[in-house]
Structure formats: C-alpha cells, structure tokens
Amino acid sequence: MKGTRDLLPAETGLWQRVEDEARRVFAAYNFREIRTPILEPTFLFARSVGADTDIVTKEMYTFEDRDNESLTLRPEATASVVRAYIEHGMFNQGGIQKLYYLGPMFRRERPQKGRYRQFYQIGAEVLGSDHPTIDAEFLEMLVLLLGRVGLTEYNLLLNSVGCPKCRAEYLKVLRQELERVKEKMCGDCQRRAGTNPLRVLDCKVEADQSIIEKLPRILEHLCPECRQHFDCVTGELQQRGIPYQITPRLVRGLDYYTRTTFEMTSNVLGAQNAFLGGGRYDGLAEILGGPPTPGFGVAIGEDRLLLAVQQAAGLSAGDALDVFVAWMGDAAHEPATQLLRALRREGLRVESNYEPAKLKKSLGVANRLGARFAVIIGEGELASGRFQLKDMTAGQQEEVEPARVAAVVKEKLQKG
Ligand code: HAM
Numbered sequence: 001m002k003g004t005r006d007l008l009p010a011e012t013g014l015w016q017r018v019e020d021e022a023r024r025v026f027a028a029y030n031f032r033e034i035r036t037p038i039l040e041p042t043f044l045f046a047r048s049v050g051a052d053t054d055i056v057t058k059e060m061y062t063f064e065d066r067d068n069e070s071l072t073l074r075p076e077a078t079a080s081v082v083r084a085y086i087e088h089g090m091f092n093q094g095g096i097q098k099l100y101y102l103g104p105m106f107r108r109e110r111p112q113k114g115r116y117r118q119f120y121q122i123g124a125e126v127l128g129s130d131h132p133t134i135d136a137e138f139l140e141m142l143v144l145l146l147g148r149v150g151l152t153e154y155n156l157l158l159n160s161v162g163c164p165k166c167r168a169e170y171l172k173v174l175r176q177e178l179e180r181v182k183e184k185m186c187g188d189c190q191r192r193a194g195t196n197p198l199r200v201l202d203c204k205v206e207a208d209q210s211i212i213e214k215l216p217r218i219l220e221h222l223c224p225e226c227r228q229h230f231d232c233v234t235g236e237l238q239q240r241g242i243p244y245q246i247t248p249r250l251v252r253g254l255d256y257y258t259r260t261t262f263e264m265t266s267n268v269l270g271a272q273n274a275f276l277g278g279g280r281y282d283g284l285a286e287i288l289g290g291p292p293t294p295g296f297g298v299a300i301g302e303d304r305l306l307l308a309v310q311q312a313a314g315l316s317a318g319d320a321l322d323v324f325v326a327w328m329g330d331a332a333h334e335p336a337t338q339l340l341r342a343l344r345r346e347g348l349r350v351e352s353n354y355e356p357a358k359l360k361k362s363l364g365v366a367n368r369l370g371a372r373f374a375v376i377i378g379e380g381e382l383a384s385g386r387f388q389l390k391d392m393t394a395g396q397q398e399e400v401e402p403a404r405v406a407a408v409v410k411e412k413l414q415k416g
Contacts, residue, residue: 002117005116040074078295082290091285091293096129103121105118105119114270121300136239148315151312157247170218175197178193198251261280275300275301276298279297323349326377331379332382335402367392
C-alpha cells in the first residue's frame with residue numbers, strides 16, 4: 001500500500017538497537033512506558049490536535065464503526081497519553097508523571113523520502129509541572145539519546161508560542177497584518193487568516209515565504225510570565241552546554257502547544273528534515289476534560305532518525321552471527337547439540353548445520369552468514385576431545401576444550 005513499507009531483518013536490527021537505547025535513556029530519567037490503543041474516537045484528535053490543522057482536516061484515516069462511532073487511526077499519541085492520564089486518574093498519584101511510548105502512527109500525507117503514511121514514533125511526555133527545568137532537562141535527555149545512537153550533527157530549533165493570554169494579543173496583531181497582505185498569499189493562508197492565523201506561519205508555499213518572514217513575531221509579544229519562562233529555558237540550556245537556534249516561525253502544526261516549542265533537524269535528510277518535534281502543552285488536559293495539568297513532550301520520527309543514523313554511520317545493527325558450529329558425521333551431532341545449547345545460554349548468536357554436512361560447505365554457509373567464529377567438530381576432534389575454533393576474519397585456528405569454547409569466544413569478541 002502506498003506510503004507503507006515492510007521493515008525487513010536487514011533493517012530491524014538497527015531499529016531494535018535504537019529502541020533499546022531510547023528505553024535505557026528514558027529509564028535513566030525515570031520515564032516509564034505507556035501503551036495506548038492505535039484506534040481512538042475521532043473527536044479526541046479533533047479536540048486536541050485542532051479542528052483546523054492539516055492533520056485533522058486532510059490527513060487522518062477516519063472511518064465509521066458498525067455502530068456508527070467515528071474512529072481514527074492515531075496520527076500522533078500525545079492526545080492518547082493525556083486521555084489515558086485523565087481516564088485512569090493518574091493525577092491522583094500526585095507529583096510528576098513521566099511516560100514514554102513507541103509505535104506506529106498514521107497520516108495520509110504525500111509519500112516521499114522520510115515521509116510515510118504509516119510511520120513510527122518514539123515519544124515521551126512529562127505531565128504535572130510547568131517548571132522550565134523540565135523543558136531543559138528533557139532536551140538534555142534527547143541530546144544524550146542522540147549521542148548514544150551516534151548522531152552529533154543536528155540543529156535544535158527553539159521558540160515560545162506563549163499562553164492563551166498573550167497569544168490572543170499576538171493573534172490580534174497578526175490578524176491585522178494578515179488583512180493587509182493576505183490577498184497576495186495562497187488560498188490556504190487566505191482562509192487561515194480568518195480561522196487560525198497561527199497556521200499561516202507553517203505554510204510551505206514558496207511564494208508566501210517572503211511575506212511570512214515579515215509578519216509580526218510571537219516572541220516579541222510574550223507576556224512577562226511567558227517571557228520569563230522562555231528565558232529560564234534558554235538560560236538552563238546554556239548552563240547545560242546545549243546549543244539552540246531561536247526560530248520565531250516555529251509554531252508547530254498542532255494546536256495544543258503553549259510556551260516552549262522545539263524541533264530538531266538534520267541536514268542529511270532532504271526536504272523532510274525534522275526528525276523530532278515537541279513542546280509544552282499546559283492547556284491540553286483541561287481541553288480533554290481533566291484537571292489543569294501542564295505537560296511537555298516530544299515525538300521522535302523513528303523512520304527519519306534511522307535515516308540520519310545510517311547516513312552518519314552511527315550505531316550499527318549489532319546482529320552479526322557470533323559462532324557457526326560446523327559438525328560432520330552422525331557421531332558429532334550430539335556434542336554439537338550440547339555445545340550449541342551452552343553457547344546460546346551464554347547469550348551468543350549461534351547457528352549450525354541441521355544435517356551432517358561437509359566442512360567446506362558448512363564454512364561457506366558460515367561465511368555467508370557473516371559468522372565471526374566457526375567451531376569445527378569432526379572425527380579428529382571427537383577423538384582428541386578438543387574442538388577447532390576458527391577465527392573467520394583472521395583465518396587462524398586453535399584447539400579449545402568443549403567446556404571452554406563459550407568463554408574463549410566471549411573473550412575474543414570483547415577484544416574486538
Ligand atoms: P509532529 O511534529 O507532528 O509532533 O511529529 C513528530 C515527528 O514525527 C516529526 O518531527 C517527524 O520526524 C515525524 N513524522 C511526522 N509525520 C511523519 C510522516 N508522515 N512520516 C514520517 N515521519 C513523520 C507530534 O506528533 C507531537 N505528538 C509531538 C509531541 C509530543 N508534542 C508534545 N509531546
């Protein structure tokens with residue numbers, strides 16, 4: 001199907017390693033996993049992401065269930081996480097909730113490199129505090145994760161979209177200005193100038209760009225509280241040595257944001273260069289019928305992150321075969337079976353011939369599978385009680401007692 005793809009074993013090894021690193025980093029910052037349904041009632045996204053956003057108006061996979069309820073394949077998961085937080089009374093546990101999730105999202109966009117209709121996100125959300133340290137520490141966590149997966153070249157774009165109070169003031173100014181210039185803009189912008197003027201700032205139409213650049217900037221209209229919050233976030237980023245670029249147009253394509261918004265982009269990705277995005281959404285829980293609960297979060301576009309990691313030759317799949325056990329003759333079957341079990345119990349990745357096979361053939365298979373070592377068990381080895389351990393890259397061979405094979409292999413693998 002257009003915009004979807006199969007992830008084959010040649011790729012999934014790297015996906016798993018990136019996900020493992022994410023889980024480890026999230027755990028270090030005390031995040032715990034949440035799993036929410038892929039199907040949700042349509043109104044959840046209309047209410048939270050916003051009825052006039054591209055996602056809700058053009059991109060959702062929505063259908064009527066047999067009982068006429070309108071359902072949608074989730075286009076993002078922040079709304080679902082906040083819904084679950086409210087539904088399960090997680091606010092009653094007091095303090096801050098730190099949650100993360102991984103999984104597929106669905107948006108009916110025009111497919112291109114790094115843009116799919118089923119794509120994957122690794123996301124994290126903090127609910128229950130509006131302190132600017134949350135924002136800065138969260139960004140620090142992302143920097144750590146990117147380092148762990150071998151990505152060092154990227155830009156952190158940062159902005160504040162204010163609170164409902166100062167945004168209303170800003171929108172007045174923006175509307176006035178748009179009235180003056182909208183005639184020269186695309187049809188979408190002309191409509192949005194009336195319905196949702198902030199969305200004009202996301203417009204990608206080339207001819208509109210020079211007009212948008214000259215529009216009033218929200219950062220210049222923040223109320224004192226939002227200004228102070230933003231200054232604290234940037235101050236803490238500086239303290240932590242995290243570089244950022246203030247990007248006044250970064251209002252993000254979803255309506256729930258307040259105050260801090262951010263994206264990270266990579267120059268190796270082409271047109272779809274944002275590989276993660278997020279920000280603060282202090283009003284969302286109330287919009288969804290919950291108690292006032294500030295929130296902050298990110299979603300990493302895993303497909304794009306993987307492209308960037310591959311380009312940067314960062315983390316690699318790590319699913320190469322450690323050992324191939326090549327046995328010859330029926331008498332070698334049982335000792336081979338015992339050795340296989342022992343090696344596998346040690347956590348090594350091991351393969352073998354399932355039927356008696358000639359040595360040359362087995363070593364050919366071992367090579368094709370990329371095995372680092374081969375253990376050879378034939379008549380001579382059974383007679384001497386010592387197996388041959390062959391280093392498949394160096395070509396050297398040595399005799400090792402069966403009980404010591406696992407330890408010797410592990411030691412050699414560690415040495416590299
Ligand atoms: P978003 O910016 O819509 O934010 O998506 C986050 C990331 O998902 C994007 O930066 C991009 O890397 C990836 N992405 C989006 N659409 C596609 C697509 N069609 N194909 C491939 N990758 C895509 C959110 O989803 C918010 N829920 C983030 C957030 C969490 N805000 C607060 N908490």
